[in-house]
Amino acid sequence: MSKLKIFNFISLFVIMYLVINMLLMKDVIQDGHPTLRKRAKEVELPLSNEDFNTLKSMMELVVNSQNDELAEKYMLRPSVGLAAPQINISKKMFCIVAPDEKTGQLFQFAVVNPKIISYSEEKTYLSGGEGCLSVDEEITGLVKRAKRIKAKVNIVDLETKEITEGIIKLSGFPGIVFQHEYDHLLGILFVDKMEETINDISALEFGEIEKDS
Numbered sequence: 001m002s003k004l005k006i007f008n009f010i011s012l013f014v015i016m017y018l019v020i021n022m023l024l025m026k027d028v029i030q031d032g033h034p035t036l037r038k039r040a041k042e043v044e045l046p047l048s049n050e051d052f053n054t055l056k057s058m059m060e061l062v063v064n065s066q067n068d069e070l071a072e073k074y075m076l077r078p079s080v081g082l083a084a085p086q087i088n089i090s091k092k093m094f095c096i097v098a099p100d101e102k103t104g105q106l107f108q109f110a111v112v113n114p115k116i117i118s119y120s121e122e123k124t125y126l127s128g129g130e131g132c133l134s135v136d137e138e139i140t141g142l143v144k145r146a147k148r149i150k151a152k153v154n155i156v157d158l159e160t161k162e163i164t165e166g167i168i169k170l171s172g173f174p175g176i177v178f179q180h181e182y183d184h185l186l187g188i189l190f191v192d193k194m195e196e197t198i199n200d201i202s203a204l205e206f207g208e209i210e211k212d213s
C-alpha cells in the first residue's frame with residue numbers, strides 16, 4: 001500500500017472513531033427512563049479517564065448544539081447544559097454553556113460533585129419556560145428558581161483534566177441552568193416543578209436564548 005493509501009485508511013478510522021464516540025440525541029434518555037429518577041452517585045476523584053472523556057463528550061454535544069451548522073448536520077436540539085444521568089450515567093457531573101442575560105458573558109464549565117450551599121430568598125423564572133433534552137421538545141414549563149445561588153464545585157479543565165475546587169456564585173440565567181442540571185443529579189425533572197402561572201415574582205426575560213438543558 002502506498003503511504004497515501006495508508007494515511008487515508010488511518011484517517012478513515014479516526015473519523016469513524018470520532019463519529020462513533022460522539023454523543024447524539026439518541027444517547028439522551030427520555031422521561032420515563034428510571035435513571036432520570038435516581039439520585040446520582042458521587043464521582044470518584046481523582047477523575048478516571050472514563051469520567052473525563054464522558055464529560056468531554058457531554059460538553060462537545062452542548063457546544064455543537066449551539067452551532068447552527070453542526071446542530072443541523074447531527075440533528076441536535078439546541079441546549080445550554082447536560083447532566084450525566086441524561087446519558088444514562090448516574091454520576092454527579094454536568095456541563096453548562098450559558099450566557100449571562102445582561103452582559104452576554106458566557107459561563108462554560110464542567111463540574112463534578114457540585115453542592116448548592118445557598119439559595120437566595122428572591123426567586124425568578126424564565127419567562128418563556130424551561131425545556132429539557134430528556135423531555136419532549138413540545139413541553140416547556142414555568143419553574144420558580146432562586147435568583148442567586150452559591151455552590152461548592154469541582155471544576156474540571158477539559159484540556160488538562162486538572163480539577164479546581166471552589167465556591168461559585170451564579171445569578172440569573174446561568175444560575176437557573178445550574179439549578180436545572182443540579183436537579184437532574186437528584187432525580188428531579190423540571191416537569192415535576194412546573195407551574196401554570198407565576199404571578200408574584202419577576203420573570204427573567206430572555207429573548208432567543210431559552211434553550212433546553
Ligand SMILES: [Zn+2]
Binds near residue numbers: 131132133180
Ligand atoms: Zn434537563
